[in-house]
Amino acid sequence: MNAHTSPDEAPSFDPIALRNVFGQFATGVTVVTTRAENGAPVGLAANSFSSVSLDPALVAWNLALTAPSLSAFRHHGHFAINILCAESADLAMNFSRPSEDKFASVDWTPGVKDVPVLDRAAAVLECETYSTIEGGDHEIYIGKVLNFRGNDDKAPLLFFRGKFAQLGEQA
Numbered sequence: 001m002n003a004h005t006s007p008d009e010a011p012s013f014d015p016i017a018l019r020n021v022f023g024q025f026a027t028g029v030t031v032v033t034t035r036a037e038n039g040a041p042v043g044l045a046a047n048s049f050s051s052v053s054l055d056p057a058l059v060a061w062n063l064a065l066t067a068p069s070l071s072a073f074r075h076h077g078h079f080a081i082n083i084l085c086a087e088s089a090d091l092a093m094n095f096s097r098p099s100e101d102k103f104a105s106v107d108w109t110p111g112v113k114d115v116p117v118l119d120r121a122a123a124v125l126e127c128e129t130y131s132t133i134e135g136g137d138h139e140i141y142i143g144k145v146l147n148f149r150g151n152d153d154k155a156p157l158l159f160f161r162g163k164f165a166q167l168g169e170q171a
Contacts, residue, residue: 029045127145
């Protein structure tokens with residue numbers, strides 16, 4: 001679908017068609033975690049993660065303004081990006097659905113400022129909220145990396161066309 005508009009005219013898109021186009025971009029899968037105002041661990045699956053800068057070390061991710069966890073991320077000031085591996089697809093499913101306690105059967109340890117760090121993540125970036133930006137129906141979080149760890153032996157968990165995918169042969 002092509003949309004041609006003048007500079008003053010907002011384009012009108014079919015949201016399903018646009019989502020399908022967005023789905024053509026294969027992404028990794030993360031679980032972003034923080035603490036609620038009452039101290040309870042909070043987390044959600046997100047594929048909107050990206051690196052921003054090496055100096056200073058910054059990352060970004062997006063959170064829907066309708067997300068039940070929005071208040072926790074706005075108030076805690078710290079979060080962890082838990083990058084999932086192919087063998088942790090169950091974690092992505094667990095954190096993508098509403099639940100009273102998403103951490104009930106998940107092994108994790110407290111990280112910087114007590115933010116949950118998932119034991120089965122392939123890599124983790126522990127961050128302080130550096131800035132937030134309004135972005136339509138989402139809030140964009142930019143985090144300053146305070147601590148990180150990674151495991152190069154794990155195959156990535158990918159998301160493509162609305163489904164998990166496997167990495168093909170590497171060049």
